[in-house]
Amino acid sequence: MIRIVLAFAFLSVFAACSPKVTTEFATPEDIRFLERPDEKVKRSPCNDPLSYVAHPELIRMKTIRVNLHFMNSADGRHNMPKEEATAYARDWIYASNSNLDKNMKMFLPHGNDTPVLPIPYRYVITPDPDIPGDEGVYYHIDDELCYVVKKGRERNISDKRIIQKYAVRDDSVLNIFMQTHHLDSIPSPTYSASTNGISMGSSVKIFGQWHKKPSVWDSRGIVNHELGHSLGLAHTWGGYDGCDDTPPHPNCWNKTNTPPCDTMYSNNMMDYNAHMGALTPCQIGKILLNMARPGSIQRNITEAKWCTLDTSATITVTDSLALECAYDCEGNIIIESGGVLQITCRLSMPEGSTITIMPGGKLIIASTGYIHNACGDAWDGIVLVQEKKAKGILEVIDGGRIDNATYTRVSEP
């Protein structure tokens, strides 16, 4: 009811400002239904990572929910004291996020001009709202699961029991487990007790010497690397990772004076190197594509900011804009005179939002396109503005859909 009142208020304000201008929610009579063009089926741009970075100005900052688990033994030798855990966790996530603030220019290929886009996500430690006083940082005493052995008969890096036993809300929060290398293995000259880890979907295990409380600045790269795997990225040196802007290389740790590591050293986040600070446009696009896929792990651990209307996130289209990626809009959309917006994939509009088409503006919903609300709610619909004979144009190509719109009902003629 409130929404209906608001809608009428919205319409009457428009009308009051200028008697020549009328506004109305689109009806089936307003829609130009067009035949699907007879064209060859090619790979859908909706599944191409580069489609997701084609309009960097439209990329919204995403928030990834994380929590952290400090594992220790009953004798206290496998991790830092419990009193220090929460502050360490906060510092560590802060340091990891600060790396994301400064995407590096790629070192490879040598002399490249690959663009440097901002990295569009950050982590936030997320408590369980059902646990009073919870801080999203957990401390477990477990003599069996507090340590990791990376090789040999006792190898247990992919043991899932720690996740099964201790994960908290791993359907919507990425769980980070901290295990220390077995104390008997650390002194061995043949065992590398460096900081590394493994991604297991919505949980990652990070191995280190946590009892020595290493600097968070030394271990920030591994958080971004392992969480990068959970966000859907592969190593770039080990074979084709699905991106053309991440060339293969010998995985040098750092620059040396002799080939191949004099020029073929990488700084990509998804390699093992001293920097782990660069993500390419294709890698960022892959992450955004995964986050836009309903039901994916990457989407489930991301805060659904697109479910609440944020009018400061309004998109104004003044030119031609072909949106060839799935997109979760956080605000309204206004298509100005001369603006043409084409929707080729999924477009989600927040509850209570509108798409306004001004006279001389046009919205085209392609045969593969649809507009909906991805949160199980309804959005308001498409508003057409008319001034004299000029009116906003709405075209729907056969197969295109407008779903969950309260005031825009679409039925084929």
Ligand SMILES: [Zn+2]
């Ligand atoms: Zn890795």
